[in-house]
Amino acid sequence: MxxxxxxxxxxxxxxxxxxxxxxxxxxxxEGELVSIMGSSGSGKSTLxxxxxxxxxxxxxTYTLDGVPIKNLNExxxxxxxxxxxxFIFQSFNLINYKTALxxxxxxxxxxxxxxxxxxxxxxxxxxKVGLSPWAQHHPNELSxxxxxxxxxxxxxxxxxxxxxxxEPTGALDTKTSYEVMDLIQKINEEGxxxxxxxxxxxxxxxTKRIVNLKDGVIIDDKKVDQVKALQYV
Numbered sequence: 001m002x003x004x005x006x007x008x009x010x011x012x013x014x015x016x017x018x019x020x021x022x023x024x025x026x027x028x029x030e031g032e033l034v035s036i037m038g039s040s041g042s043g044k045s046t047l048x049x050x051x052x053x054x055x056x057x058x059x060x061t062y063t064l065d066g067v068p069i070k071n072l073n074e075x076x077x078x079x080x081x082x083x084x085x086x087f088i089f090q091s092f093n094l095i096n097y098k099t100a101l102x103x104x105x106x107x108x109x110x111x112x113x114x115x116x117x118x119x120x121x122x123x124x125x126x127x128k129v130g131l132s133p134w135a136q137h138h139p140n141e142l143s144x145x146x147x148x149x150x151x152x153x154x155x156x157x158x159x160x161x162x163x164x165x166x167e168p169t170g171a172l173d174t175k176t177s178y179e180v181m182d183l184i185q186k187i188n189e190e191g192x193x194x195x196x197x198x199x200x201x202x203x204x205x206x207t208k209r210i211v212n213l214k215d216g217v218i219i220d221d222k223k224v225d226q227v228k229a230l231q232y233v
Contacts, residue, residue: 001162001193002028002051007060009046020046021057022216028162028195033188033226035196035204038213044197045166047213051195052085052164053077065161082110086155090167092147094139100126100150101135107158125153129183145176152183156192163187163194169203181206181229202227 007024010017020043028034038044049055050062053069062069064084072080087093094103105122113121126132129149139147148168155163165184169177181203188194188208196207204210205227212220 001030001032001065002026002195003061003063004051005061007047007050007057007062009043009050009055009057020216021050024060024216024218026211026218026221028193030161030193031188031191032209033185033194033196033207034209034211035198035207036211036213037198037201037204039199041215042213043216044213048164048166048195048197051162052087053081078110082107082158084161086158086160086163088148088151088155088163088165088168090170092139092144092151092171094147094150094154096139099136099138100131100142100146100153103139103150104154104157107154111158122153122157125157126150128156129153143176144172145179148172148176148180149183152180152187156187161193163192165194165196167198168196169198169200175232177203178206178229178232185226185229 004024004026007021009021010019024047036044036047046055050057053072069080101119101122104125105118108118108121123132123135126135129152131146131149131153134142134146142150169180172180184194185206196203198204205224206229208226209223211218
């Protein structure tokens, strides 16, 4: 599903250059649930941005579902993102003046789907995350856990190949974090490929594989015995 070979990325900082990713080799098979860990400055956010087509590597190759991701203009990158990827963010990134239903339906609008079909599909995904009774509520009327569930429904609505989650539990208390991870585990069990960037070891242990980054290189990549979030919920 994802193939990365010898990926390098540097950023200019004044007269200097900061080498953030230093030859990353990384494959993810369809249906995997992978966590990417590392301290601040390890390169995990840069890697996620490249995977999400929000940034581009200086060298190396990135192939997503058989499609080489290189030299994309913003229009094509946006189309590929909409086709291949769903995003879940720590800060939820919901639009405050839109209802939960309209937030979930938004990616479908950009796909050109007709309104009736958009609303039906968005409602089905809100139901999937247990929030159909809150469909007409705005984000400021929802708890943190409910906002993240809306964000997950929005990420799933366009039926992406891969879900990319950047610290999806970072703004939540422990109990709510485990409830969100229980939902993510269930989505993965349906066959969805999911990558999670996290600095929390208990969250990483709820995935099936942990990749550790340090100073721009992968220092450890191992499959783990998954801890089920449900036992803590």
